[in-house]
Amino acid sequence: MSENLQLIPVRTRILTPKDDIVDAIEQFSHGQIGPQDVVTVAESVVAITQGRMVCPEDLRPGLLARIMCRFVPSEGSMSSIYGMQAAMDIEGEYRMAGAMILGMMAKVVGQSGIFYRLAGPQAALVDDVTGTMPPFDKHIVYGPADPVGVAERIKERFGCYGAAVADVNDLKRSLVVGITAGLEKEKVARILIDNPFGNASQMTPIVIIKNYAQAEARMDK
Amino acid sequence: MEFLAIIFILVGFVLAVLALYLVTVGDADFVFHLQKRTALQVKEQTENCVVFTCTIPFTNAGKQAGTIMDCFPRLLVPREYFDACKIEAVADLASAPRGDGYWEAVIIFKKASDAVLLTLTFSSAERNIDQALEQLPDITLSLVCQIVARSDWFLGKNRVILPADEFRVALINARQQEGL
Numbered sequence: 001m002s003e004n005l006q007l008i009p010v011r012t013r014i015l016t017p018k019d020d021i022v023d024a025i026e027q028f029s030h031g032q033i034g035p036q037d038v039v040t041v042a043e044s045v046v047a048i049t050q051g052r053m054v055c056p057e058d059l060r061p062g063l064l065a066r067i068m069c070r071f072v073p074s075e076g077s078m079s080s081i082y083g084m085q086a087a088m089d090i091e092g093e094y095r096m097a098g099a100m101i102l103g104m105m106a107k108v109v110g111q112s113g114i115f116y117r118l119a120g121p122q123a124a125l126v127d128d129v130t131g132t133m134p135p136f137d138k139h140i141v142y143g144p145a146d147p148v149g150v151a152e153r154i155k156e157r158f159g160c161y162g163a164a165v166a167d168v169n170d171l172k173r174s175l176v177v178g179i180t181a182g183l184e185k186e187k188v189a190r191i192l193i194d195n196p197f198g199n200a201s202q203m204t205p206i207v208i209i210k211n212y213a214q215a216e217a218r219m220d221k
Numbered sequence: 222m223e224f225l226a227i228i229f230i231l232v233g234f235v236l237a238v239l240a241l242y243l244v245t246v247g248d249a250d251f252v253f254h255l256q257k258r259t260a261l262q263v264k265e266q267t268e269n270c271v272v273f274t275c276t277i278p279f280t281n282a283g284k285q286a287g288t289i290m291d292c293f294p295r296l297l298v299p300r301e302y303f304d305a306c307k308i309e310a311v312a313d314l315a316s317a318p319r320g321d322g323y324w325e326a327v328i329i330f331k332k333a334s335d336a337v338l339l340t341l342t343f344s345s346a347e348r349n350i351d352q353a354l355e356q357l358p359d360i361t362l363s364l365v366c367q368i369v370a371r372s373d374w375f376l377g378k379n380r381v382i383l384p385a386d387e388f389r390v391a392l393i394n395a396r397q398q399e400g401l
Contacts, residue, residue: 067243074286079285080369
């Protein structure tokens with residue numbers, strides 16, 4: 001399917017909590033979105049436009065966060081007491097503590113990923129300090145609120161085939177966190193696997209998947 | 222009762238193992254190698270302005286990765302000490318300098334090293350910069366870093382003394398290079 005698609009990254013200025021993501025897509029896409037297209041947007045930028053971020057200095061990590069963060073590898077977003085507390089503030093301390101205990105037990109028997117499955121969706125989406133580009137590199141950025149609703153708003157505004165909010169990086173990790181009805185998360189995630197959003201400094205948080213509907217129809221035949 | 226005792230012993234054992242783990246897992250430890258600071262060099266000079274640079278290497282000597290969230294030099298040059306010209310200081314990450322005065326938060330993994338690129342700009346609107354620097358004393362600054370790793374964020378300070386003679390040598394070297 002991917003050979004018939006064209007991925008168009010859309011460059012924007014730095015988007016802030018004063019921006020609305022749907023308005024920003026309209027402003028910067030310059031009419032490139034058509035009825036056959038799927039519009040995807042980076043989840044961290046959606047979260048920033050929703051004001052879903054916090055400075056570590058404003059958090060008060062508790063004892064649970066201080067202990068639990070020590071069990072997260074240093075590359076993880078919850079390896080600092082602030083990243084862990086930020087995730088706990090959204091998903092709940094005891095839920096995350098229970099998830100960690102069960103996750104550790106599951107790892108003993110060779111099952112990984114249980115912690116993130118049980119801790120809640122926001123646990124995997126929290127970006128600790130340095131996870132986002134300046135001027136938000138010193139913030140902890142949460143995952144977006146109601147990503148499905150954001151995707152539906154995008155679809156409604158532009159009359160496109162669909163829309164998705166995605167979390168993609170350069171390490172072949174591609175996760176769709178919100179998508180419009182009728183589209184398959186896994187399919188869209190596979191299309192985005194090579195990170196067409198680029199790195200943060202490229203400022204291309206929007207990617208238009210051109211001709212998605214046509215390509216899908218061809219595949220179904 | 223025996224059952225309760227067993228439970229208490231088990232819980233105590235788990236807590237002891239946890240405490241031991243937390244003690245041994247360690248934290249980041251940033252060490253600034255002030256004695257290995259590079260000599261001042263003139264980066265650019267005009268009639269009214271001269272820019273010096275040097276680098277101060279550092280290492281994360283700890284057991285965990287740590288983040289330098291912010292880093293900035295705090296000049297300790299009151300007007301009673303020296304007021305012949307304006308001095309501005311900026312810190313940058315030597316391996317990825319931005320040049321815009323903004324310190325981008327950076328993760329430094331355990332045992333990894335990098336350096337702070339210090340840029341000092343001396344400027345005078347009223348007079349020739351060479352004249353302004355004739356009576357330059359030693360320049361002292363605090364290199365302040367906001368660091369976070371596995372514990373609470375904190376500010377670390379390192380006192381950097383830049384001898385007046387070193388500035389003069391840098392200026393002489395720059396003139397000689399120009400002459401070549």
